[in-house]
Amino acid sequence: MGPRPVPTRIPIARGRSVTLYCEDALAGLPRRLGHGTVDVVVTSPPYNLGVRYGAYTDRRPRAEYLAWMGELAGAVRTVLGPDGSFFLNVGGRPKDPWLPWDVAREVGRSFVLQNVVHWVKSIAIDRGAAGRAAGLTAGLAVGHYKPVVSDRFLHGAHEYIFHFTERGDVRLDRLAVGVPYQDRSNVRRWQRAGGGTRCRGNTWFLPYPTIRERARDRPHPATFPPELPEWCVRLHGLDRTRRMVDPFVGIGSSAVAAARLGVDFVGFDLDPAYLEVAAARVGREIGRPRERAVRAPPTRRSSAEGSRSPRPRRGGSTRASASA
Ligand SMILES: C[S@@+](CC[C@H](N)C(=O)[O-])C[C@H]1O[C@@H](n2cnc3c(N)ncnc32)[C@H](O)[C@@H]1O
Numbered sequence: 188m189g190p191r192p193v194p195t196r197i198p199i200a201r202g203r204s205v206t207l208y209c210e211d212a213l214a215g216l217p218r219r220l221g222h223g224t225v226d227v228v229v230t231s232p233p234y235n236l237g238v239r240y241g242a243y244t245d246r247r248p249r250a251e252y253l254a255w256m257g258e259l260a261g262a263v264r265t266v267l268g269p270d271g272s273f274f275l276n277v278g279g280r281p282k283d284p285w286l287p288w289d290v291a292r293e294v295g296r297s298f299v300l301q302n303v304v305h306w307v308k309s310i311a312i313d314r315g316a317a318g319r320a321a322g323l324t325a326g327l328a329v330g331h332y333k334p335v336v337s338d339r340f341l342h343g344a345h346e347y348i349f350h351f352t353e354r355g356d357v358r359l360d361r362l363a364v365g366v367p368y369q370d371r372s373n374v375r376r377w378q379r380a381g382g383g384t385r386c387r388g389n390t391w392f393l394p395y396p397t398i399r400e401r402a403r404d405r406p407h408p409a410t411f412p413p414e415l416p417e418w419c420v421r422l423h424g425l426d427r428t429r430r431m432v433d434p435f436v437g438i439g440s441s442a443v444a445a446a447r448l449g450v451d452f453v454g455f456d457l458d459p460a461y462l463e464v465a466a467a468r469v470g471r472e473i474g475r476p477r478e479r480a481v482r483a484p485p486t487r488r489s490s491a492e493g494s495r496s497p498r499p500r501r502g503g504s505t506r507a508s509a510s511a
């Protein structure tokens with residue numbers, strides 16, 4: 188498929204925009220974006236697991252697929268600025284647990300792997316383990332997981348977010364996605380630690396939102412929730428993010444995040460039907476009243492977009508489909 192003559196461009200706020208290209212990402216990145224003009228790339232590529240996409244066949248010989256991921260990394264390296272962050276979300280399957288790491292190794296030829304985040308989709312916490320302060324009256328099981336029918340393998344409840352940078356030394360705004368200290372007794376430590384917030388660490392619990400009807404509410408087989416790219420941008424530093432890119436934008440979860448944050452965004456996908464949905468989602472996002480559109484972890488400081496609190500939610504998932 189050749190490039191669409193006219194990309195979809197949606198103004199969001201303060202002169203910023205979301206631009207969507209129906210175009211091969213590897214060709215589009217260097218064609219549409221200048222050298223070093225991108226601050227953050229957040230993406231989830233096809234995983235080569237045979238997922239049924241509309242315009243892409245997700246089953247290639249492993250070596251060919253990995254070489255393609257290597258080419259993608261090279262293209263991203265060209266457009267990303269020297270202090271940029273490349274967040275790459277990859278999942279696997281029980282019989283092929285090396286896949287995400289094989290991809291990470293390939294991409295690591297062009298970048299330094301600065302952080303590995305575990306995106307937790309579902310978690311079960313025993314009441315005793317949570318401790319008395321949590322006030323649980325029973326154990327907690329939240330989120331949705333990928334059920335695996337097997338007596339050998341466990342249900343799939345997490346994926347990886349590999350954080351790549353040029354030299355491994357990009358300064359992060361860790362408290363922008365921080366969590367409040369549970370122990371409120373040590374006020375001095377709190378003050379030193381930034382007003383009662385600590386680094387969240389490398390496990391992020393981000394459940395999928397509840398959906399009623401798959402075809403209507405999430406017409407794509409493999410999405411991430413918009414909070415995932417939103418947290419990535421906040422971690423990189425919202426004030427240092429002028430432009431964000433997703434080479435495999437799908438139905439636009441990262442575009443929704445960009446609209447929420449007021450950041451310039453460019454996305455690519457081969458499938459025009461997905462891009463239509465992406466544009467509609469961005470439209471709905473910017474049409475929302477501001478206070479309902481914003482959702483993020485508690486922050487120690489108010490950004491231009493304001494402080495945003497997460498609402499833990501339960502719900503159906505795309506890559507995951509059973510509740511905890
Ligand atoms: C894992 S999905 C991304 C989903 C997205 N994160 C979301 O939340 O909607 C991967 C996407 O890559 C697209 N794709 C596959 N090959 C591509 C290519 N060469 N260039 C651009 N997009 C491609 C597929 O159509 C699919 O929508």
